[in-house]
Amino acid sequence: MTDLLDRFVSLPDALASTPVLAIGLTLGAFFAGNWLFARIGRPLWLPPVLLSAVILSGVIGLLALDYHAYQDGAGWISVLLGPATVALGIPLYQQIHHIRAMWRPILVTLPIAATMAAVYALIIAWALGATPEVLASLAPKSVTAPIAIGITQQLGGAVPLMMGGLLITGIVATLFVDLLARWLSVRDERILGFALGLNGHAIGTARAFEIGTKAGAFASLGMGLTGIFTALILPLIGLDFFTAG
Incomplete structure (x- = not known):
């Protein structure tokens, strides 16, 4: 009995040494966040990705898991x-005639x-006295994560800080695009989608597909083009500035 109890207590540590625990917690938090999002009425200011992140952070803290292991x-x-x-190319292809126009x-x-x-x-950030590392982490805040990670690493920024900036940017951009669209009476899905993808990356694109x-296709286009443009231009014009001092 004692041996069985010891094995049960040591199970989290054993799972933490494999990807199983991290993947399970991530997927569990994702489904829990989406369920909670639906239960509270799908508010724009509280997207499921934020709920999932909070749930996951709480579970990691309660289990005292090492962040780097996770x-x-x-x-x-x-x-x-x-x-x-890349899979977002499918709706782009389906709406290519609208994009050409x-x-x-x-x-x-x-x-x-x-x-x-x-x-x-x-x-x-510069006016508030941010360090070069913080500046480099905030620069690609409107770019989708796979591209933003590469830009941040190239500029010498911190990926965790960049991911936080991405999350905040996506939420705020989605909320403000929706509010401004109502205020200005903009109903064209092409304009709404492109604005959401360009400013809100994946979070904005998810919102666009709800519209x-x-x-959704124009949001995918805006997100992709913003990532490509930023990846090509930002390191060229900003690398020396970020690493100076």
Whole structure:
């Protein structure tokens, strides 16, 4: 009996040495967050990804799990971020005729909006005395996670800090796009979707698919183009600035 009890007590440590516990906790928090989100009426200001993150953080704290051990195990799920992003090409293909009709506004809007998304955060953080590492972590805050991770590492930023910035940006952008759309009476799914994807990356894109397939396709386009533009431009114009001092 004592031997069985010792095995039960040591089970969390044994599971923590494998990816099983980290993957199980992540998936469990994801489903719990989505369930809770539906139960409280799907508020825009409290998306399921935030609920899942809070639940997961609480469970990790209660179990006293080592964060780095969890991160290593959850890395198996992070690998799926790339294929999931690429899979968004399917709705893009389905809506390609609408995208072709809007190529001029997209071409004009994207560079300005993507540049401003990085610049205003850098200006605010710099004015508040942020270190180069913090600046490098905040710069790709409007870029989808698979691309933002690479940009952050190249600039010398902290990936955990960047992920926090991504979460906050996605929530705030989604909320403000929705509020401004109501205030300005914007109902065109193409405009709403592109704005959500460009400013709110994956969180905004998820919201866009709730609006409609067309909005989701344009959100996927905005998210993808913002990631490509930022990945190409930001390291070239900002690397010396981030690493200076």
